[in-house]
Amino acid sequence: MPFNVDDNSNGFSDFFEVARPVSNTMTAGTFSSNTGGGSASATWSRAAGSKNGTCVLTLQTLGSFAHTFEIAEYKGNLAYAPGSNTVSGTVSLSETGNAGNQFFGPLSFVKSSTNRFNLLQLQAGVWTNNLSQALAFSTNVFYRDSTWPTNYYGYVEFNDGDSNTSGLNYRLWTLSIDDLNDADHDGIPDFSDDPLPPARPPLLTLKLGTTNLLLIISGDAGRSHLIQTNASLASTNWQLVQSVTLATDPQTVSLPIPTGTTFWRALVP
Numbered sequence: 001m002p003f004n005v006d007d008n009s010n011g012f013s014d015f016f017e018v019a020r021p022v023s024n025t026m027t028a029g030t031f032s033s034n035t036g037g038g039s040a041s042a043t044w045s046r047a048a049g050s051k052n053g054t055c056v057l058t059l060q061t062l063g064s065f066a067h068t069f070e071i072a073e074y075k076g077n078l079a080y081a082p083g084s085n086t087v088s089g090t091v092s093l094s095e096t097g098n099a100g101n102q103f104f105g106p107l108s109f110v111k112s113s114t115n116r117f118n119l120l121q122l123q124a125g126v127w128t129n130n131l132s133q134a135l136a137f138s139t140n141v142f143y144r145d146s147t148w149p150t151n152y153y154g155y156v157e158f159n160d161g162d163s164n165t166s167g168l169n170y171r172l173w174t175l176s177i178d179d180l181n182d183a184d185h186d187g188i189p190d191f192s193d194d195p196l197p198p199a200r201p202p203l204l205t206l207k208l209g210t211t212n213l214l215l216i217i218s219g220d221a222g223r224s225h226l227i228q229t230n231a232s233l234a235s236t237n238w239q240l241v242q243s244v245t246l247a248t249d250p251q252t253v254s255l256p257i258p259t260g261t262t263f264w265r266a267l268v269p
Helices: none
Strands: 022-033 036-046 052-059 063-070 074-082 086-095 098-111 119-122 125-129 134-137 140-144 151-157 172-178 203-208 213-218 224-230 239-245 251-255 263-267
Touching: 074 098, 119 151, 203 263, 213 224, 213 263, 239 251
Parallel strands: none
Antiparallel strands: 022 036, 036 052, 052 063, 074 086, 086 098, 098 119, 098 125, 119 140, 125 134, 140 151, 151 172, 203 213, 213 251, 224 239, 224 263
16 A cells, blocks of 8 residues: 655655545555466555545456455544643544444553653553444554654554454554644643643733733743633623733733723633
C-alpha cells in the first residue's frame, strides 16, 4: 500500500484518509506461486470522500486483476483528564461513511518515567461497539510525533475486533490522537504535559483613560483569561470581548468606553 504519500502534510498517510483522493498511485514488488513468479505492481485509485476504491493488481506472468478495497476510518472525540503520571479519558468514534458503526469506551495511559511528554503506554481495556459487543484490547506503546508534535500515535490491538465471525478479525488498528490544546503555551499538548495547578482567581481594576477604559487584570502569568461583558448582572448572557494571555502580572487591557450601563468580568478557562 502507498504509505508514504502525505500531500496535505498533516502527518497522516493520504491512503488512510477518506477525505483525501488516491489517484492512480502505483506500488511494486514481487510474487511467487506454484505456477511461477515474477514482478508485481498494484495501482490504487479512490475518489476524495469515498471509503471505497479500486486496486488493479498486475502479476508479470498471470495478467491484471481488479479488486475493490475499503478504508475503515473512524473519527471522533477523546475527552481526557491529564495527570502527572497518567492520562485517562473516554473515546467515541464513528465510521466515515457509515456513522452507525461505532467504537466507544475508556482509555488509560501511563507516561514514561524518563520521557513522559513523548512516550506513553496504553493500558489494556475494553471498548464497546454499536452492537453492544465488548472488545478487549491489550497494552501498546504510543509515541508523540517529532515532526507533527500535536499528534500521538500507536496501535489498539483487539483480541477479536469482530466477534460475529468464527475467526479473529479486525484486530490491529492505528489510533491517532491530535491535540491542539496547550494551556501554558509551552509547545507540549495538554494531553501529555504536566497538569497546571489550579488557577488563581483574577482580580480586576477598572480605570478611566482619556479615550478608553483601562482594565487591569491581576492573575497567573501565562494563563488565558476571557474578558466578558454584560448589560445586567441579572442576565446570564455574558458576551466574550477578547481572550488575553497574561504576559505579566498585572496586565492592562484597553477597552472601549461603553455608551450605557456595562459590567465586566474575567474568567480563567
